[in-house]
Amino acid sequence: IAGITQAPTSQILAAGRRMTLRCTQDMRHNAMYWYRQDLGLGLRLIHYSNTAGTTGKGEVPDGYSVSRANTDDFPLTLASAVPSQTSVYFCASSDTGDNSPLHFGNGTRLTVT
Amino acid sequence: AQSVTQLGSHVSVSEGALVLLRCNYSSSVPPYLFWYVQYPNQGLQLLLKYTTGATLVKGINGFEAEFKKSETSFHLTKPSAHMSDAAEYFCAVSAYSWGKLQFGAGTQVVVTP
Numbered sequence: 287i288a289g290i291t292q293a294p295t296s297q298i299l300a301a302g303r304r305m306t307l308r309c310t311q312d313m314r315h316n317a318m319y320w321y322r323q324d325l326g327l328g329l330r331l332i333h334y335s336n337t338a339g340t341t342g343k344g345e346v347p348d349g350y351s352v353s354r355a356n357t358d359d360f361p362l363t364l365a366s367a368v369p370s371q372t373s374v375y376f377c378a379s380s381d382t383g384d385n386s387p388l389h390f391g392n393g394t395r396l397t398v399t
Numbered sequence: 400a401q402s403v404t405q406l407g408s409h410v411s412v413s414e415g416a417l418v419l420l421r422c423n424y425s426s427s428v429p430p431y432l433f434w435y436v437q438y439p440n441q442g443l444q445l446l447l448k449y450t451t452g453a454t455l456v457k458g459i460n461g462f463e464a465e466f467k468k469s470e471t472s473f474h475l476t477k478p479s480a481h482m483s484d485a486a487e488y489f490c491a492v493s494a495y496s497w498g499k500l501q502f503g504a505g506t507q508v509v510v511t512p
Contacts, residue, residue, distance in 0.1 A: 317498055328502035376442055390442025
């Protein structure tokens, strides 16, 4: 079934540790995004990529980095995790034409202790 | 810049009753507007979207929304709630018909028998 795969599903991480959240899509979408979801705040954009080889900063990029080496993969890295990064992280993708909705993965629940 | 305000973080409706979720937006350019639904432990799914043209937009599962420019609103309605409508609903705005979205904080809908 076509879609977005995120891994891991959940993770408990000690503060100061490095962590990479994985995201893979098989829809050949040009654009990919990382959002974090926090209670009462909705979803906030962390980083995005309009096409392979390019990335951009979203609303809350500090403490996170991304890379887009190819069309399918868009990993999100926390270089040194802090408790405020405890959240549910969603990867999404979309085509870049009109009438192209976002397709979301099922999320990664991250707890930083 | 865009922003979205969803009125009411929780809404409780009786099965068979009208569902009304309120969304107001601000945008410096003509907006593209979206409603997404999130079921427990899942990513978001597109319910409907307004890009251009007809201001009354019909979506999946019997939902519809009306774009009112004069009121800067995009309220979501469904004439008769079903138990399966219990979920969290997010309104979002974008300067494009795809891509980087500004989400509201979400409204949790509970449906009672």
